[in-house]
Each structure stands twice: as structure tokens, then as C-alpha cells.
Amino acid sequence: xxxxxxxxxxxxxxxxxxxxxxxxxxxxxxxxxxxxxxxxxxxxxxxxxxxxxxxxxxxxxxxxxxxx
Numbered sequence: 001x002x003x004x005x006x007x008x009x010x011x012x013x014x015x016x017x018x019x020x021x022x023x024x025x026x027x028x029x030x031x032x033x034x035x036x037x038x039x040x041x042x043x044x045x046x047x048x049x050x051x052x053x054x055x056x057x058x059x060x061x062x063x064x065x066x067x068x
Contacts, residue, residue: 010051013044 052062
């Protein structure tokens with residue numbers, strides 16, 4: 001995957017996550033989906049950490065964007 005494709009995939013994932021709002025989920029639905037939701041969130045966390053660690057291993061810093 002090219003760097004441009006990888007960055008676009010990460011942006012798309014961020015946009016998709018921005019559309020998730022569990023506050024509107026019924027408690028029954030959340031309870032029923034909790035195991036799957038937990039697994040997905042843990043997988044995402046692991047992958048984001050892997051990418052961030054690889055960037056840091058190259059000597060670069062991960063920084064929050066500065067608000068304009």
C-alpha cells in the first residue's frame with residue numbers, strides 16, 4: 001500500500017469512527033453488542049499503537065495538531 005493510500009485509509013477510518021455515537025444505542029443493543037464492540041475497539045487500539053510505535057521507532061514524534 002502506498003503512503004498516500006495508507007493515509008487515506010486512516011482518514012477514512014477516522015471519519016467512520018466520527019459517525020459512531022453509542023450514546024444513542026439502547027442498553028439492550030449495547031449489551032448484546034458489547035463483546036463484539038470490545039473486540040473491535042481492542043483491535044483498532046492495537047493497530048493504531050503498532051503504526052504509532054513504528055513511526056516513533058524511526059525517530060519521529062507523534063504530536064497533536066495545533067488548532068488554528
